Amino acid sequence: MEVSLVLNLMRLEMKKYHIGSYIKRAVFANFVILAVIFMLIFITKVEGDVDFRTYQTALGIIDSFVRAVFIIFASVLIAKFIIGEFKYKTITVAFMYPINRKKLIASKLAIVVLFTFSAIILSTLFITAIFCAVSESFQLLPDTLSVSLIIQRIPAVIMNAVSASCIALIPLYFGMRKYSIPATIVSSILIVSVVSSNSGNFTLYDIIFIPITLAIIGISVAYLSFRNIEKIDI
Amino acid sequence: MTYIVKTNQLTKVFEGKEVVSAVTMHVKKGEIYGFLGPNGAGKTTVMKMLTNLTKPTSGDIEIFGEKLNDRSYEVLKRMGTIIEYPIFYENLTAKETLELHCEYMGYYDKKEITHVLDLVKLTNTENKRVKDFSLGMKQRLGIARAIITKPELLILDEPINGLDPVGIKELRELFKMLCKEYGITIMISSHILGEIEQLADTVGVIKDGRLMKEVSMDAVNRSQSNYIELIVNDGKKAAFILESKLNITNFKLVDDNCIRIYEMTASQKVLSKTLIEHDIEIEGISKKTSSLEDYFLKLINGGVTSA
Numbered sequence: 280m281e282v283s284l285v286l287n288l289m290r291l292e293m294k295k296y297h298i299g300s301y302i303k304r305a306v307f308a309n310f311v312i313l314a315v316i317f318m319l320i321f322i323t324k325v326e327g328d329v330d331f332r333t334y335q336t337a338l339g340i341i342d343s344f345v346r347a348v349f350i351i352f353a354s355v356l357i358a359k360f361i362i363g364e365f366k367y368k369t370i371t372v373a374f375m376y377p378i379n380r381k382k383l384i385a386s387k388l389a390i391v392v393l394f395t396f397s398a399i400i401l402s403t404l405f406i407t408a409i410f411c412a413v414s415e416s417f418q419l420l421p422d423t424l425s426v427s428l429i430i431q432r433i434p435a436v437i438m439n440a441v442s443a444s445c446i447a448l449i450p451l452y453f454g455m456r457k458y459s460i461p462a463t464i465v466s467s468i469l470i471v472s473v474v475s476s477n478s479g480n481f482t483l484y485d486i487i488f489i490p491i492t493l494a495i496i497g498i499s500v501a502y503l504s505f506r507n508i509e510k511i512d513i
Numbered sequence: 514m515t516y517i518v519k520t521n522q523l524t525k526v527f528e529g530k531e532v533v534s535a536v537t538m539h540v541k542k543g544e545i546y547g548f549l550g551p552n553g554a555g556k557t558t559v560m561k562m563l564t565n566l567t568k569p570t571s572g573d574i575e576i577f578g579e580k581l582n583d584r585s586y587e588v589l590k591r592m593g594t595i596i597e598y599p600i601f602y603e604n605l606t607a608k609e610t611l612e613l614h615c616e617y618m619g620y621y622d623k624k625e626i627t628h629v630l631d632l633v634k635l636t637n638t639e640n641k642r643v644k645d646f647s648l649g650m651k652q653r654l655g656i657a658r659a660i661i662t663k664p665e666l667l668i669l670d671e672p673i674n675g676l677d678p679v680g681i682k683e684l685r686e687l688f689k690m691l692c693k694e695y696g697i698t699i700m701i702s703s704h705i706l707g708e709i710e711q712l713a714d715t716v717g718v719i720k721d722g723r724l725m726k727e728v729s730m731d732a733v734n735r736s737q738s739n740y741i742e743l744i745v746n747d748g749k750k751a752a753f754i755l756e757s758k759l760n761i762t763n764f765k766l767v768d769d770n771c772i773r774i775y776e777m778t779a780s781q782k783v784l785s786k787t788l789i790e791h792d793i794e795i796e797g798i799s800k801k802t803s804s805l806e807d808y809f810l811k812l813i814n815g816g817v818t819s820a
Contacts, residue, residue, distance in 0.1 A: 369564055377587055378617065513567065
């Protein structure tokens with residue numbers, strides 16, 4: 280009952296904000312990431328850089344890119360679905376419905392988290408597939424692709440998606456303070472610069488402690504931001 | 514008496530400032546309640562508290578006989594509201610706006626959409642985006658949204674802002690119709706006295722967050738006395754003549770030269786004739802009506818006793 284109510288609310292929210300246009304933008308982002316990856320390979324080839332030669336590295340870079348793009352993308356969703364509602368006072372419309380405020384906000388957060396999670400999984404799949412296909416047929420990397428490498432990466436990709444979609448909630452804290460859309464998006468860029476900085480084979484994200492801590496912070500931020508939502512004045 | 518809305522000592526403090534102070538108001542079932550007050554008097558804050566958007570600092574609210582608390586969501590189903598100015602998700606079309614509204618309210622008669630748009634005279638705008646609407650059109654759409662679910666209580670905050678005179682008249686008729694035919698209780702706020710005067714059954718006057726008076730229009734109309742004002746050279750003598758010769762006792766000597774007669778037993782002609790016969794010079798004689806406007810302005814400016 281509760282779940283179906285929230286699901287229904289999510290459906291209405293997605294209708295309200297024309298979720299289709301965001302899906303299109305996510306697809307577009309995929310092509311941009313692909314283009315950048317190929318450009319990177321091209322540059323490393325010209326420069327004779329040795330770092331970018333194995334599939335291990337390449338797939339790691341794809342992960343970082345996808346994560347970065349969709350954490351920022353999530354902040355745009357947060358800005359639109361949540362911060363914007365407060366900033367433009369449309370929340371007064373939403374809160375005048377006979378619907379529990381907490382469930383309403385929960386449905387919005389669920390959309391952000393699920394959208395980010397699925398976007399990361401699907402984009403990683405898509406970009407990896409295209410990248411491997413192209414690179415195999417044109418021998419872009421001196422390395423050979425093995426099935427075991429791909430299977431070995433699956434848990435990492437899922438972990439990546441789960442933690443990134445929670446980390447993506449952190450900008451909520453900065454955005455909700457003054458109902459500021461720029462603050463939301465800028466803070467997500469700062470977060471990305473921390474979690475997706477990739478120096479050679481090493482990223483901060485690889486220290487498992489960091490993504491887990493940040494994910495917990497993300498969830499706490501979401502909880503704390505709306506814990507008292509039923510008591511606040513609109 | 515059944516009250517749809519009842520507040521008791523309702524108070525709201527914002528940043529140490531009392532914007533609504535101890536408001537105790539009563540809205541009867543099936544009436545149009547006019548909520549009158551100058552800008553910034555606290556009308557919107559009271560209405561926000563009634564719709565549970567803003568939480569009272571102290572005091573309580575009863576709607577449909579139920580005490581409002583933080584988690585009163587069900588009562589909202591029975592209410593239609595416009596607060597401050599109509600707010601929309603501007604990217605949606607008029608039709609989408611109303612569809613979504615119905616879904617959120619749990620109301621499923623989609624046929625109503627066309628009907629209600631006709632009612633507020635917004636025909637053929639279903640597929641127009643709200644962001645392309647003028648203020649007047651938004652106001653109408655806001656009203657359409659508020660009434661589409663046939664609520665039992667309509668709370669309309671300044672619903673005629675931004676409308677032209679024809680539009681105001683149309684909506685006035687609409688409100689009266691909704692009240693009469695659908696039995697909807699309407700609470701409507703305005704700073705325009707004329708509007709309230711023409712619509713309301715009961716008027717609540719609010720100023721500086723205080724409810725100065727809550728009175729039925731009938732009572733106001735009854736208390737509005739007409740009088741004849743006489744300007745004479747010798748008021749005292751004239752008063753004596755009025756009493757002794759014409760048996761008029763209900764009058765008031767305003768000052769040495771001015772008398773107000775509240776009894777309409779003697780015509781102006783008889784009055785002047787009698788007074789002249791007794792050597793009183795009449796400088797002026799006129800019939801006056803103290804208007805409703807005077808009544809309310811007195812309340813608002815003078816700060817008469819609270820209700």
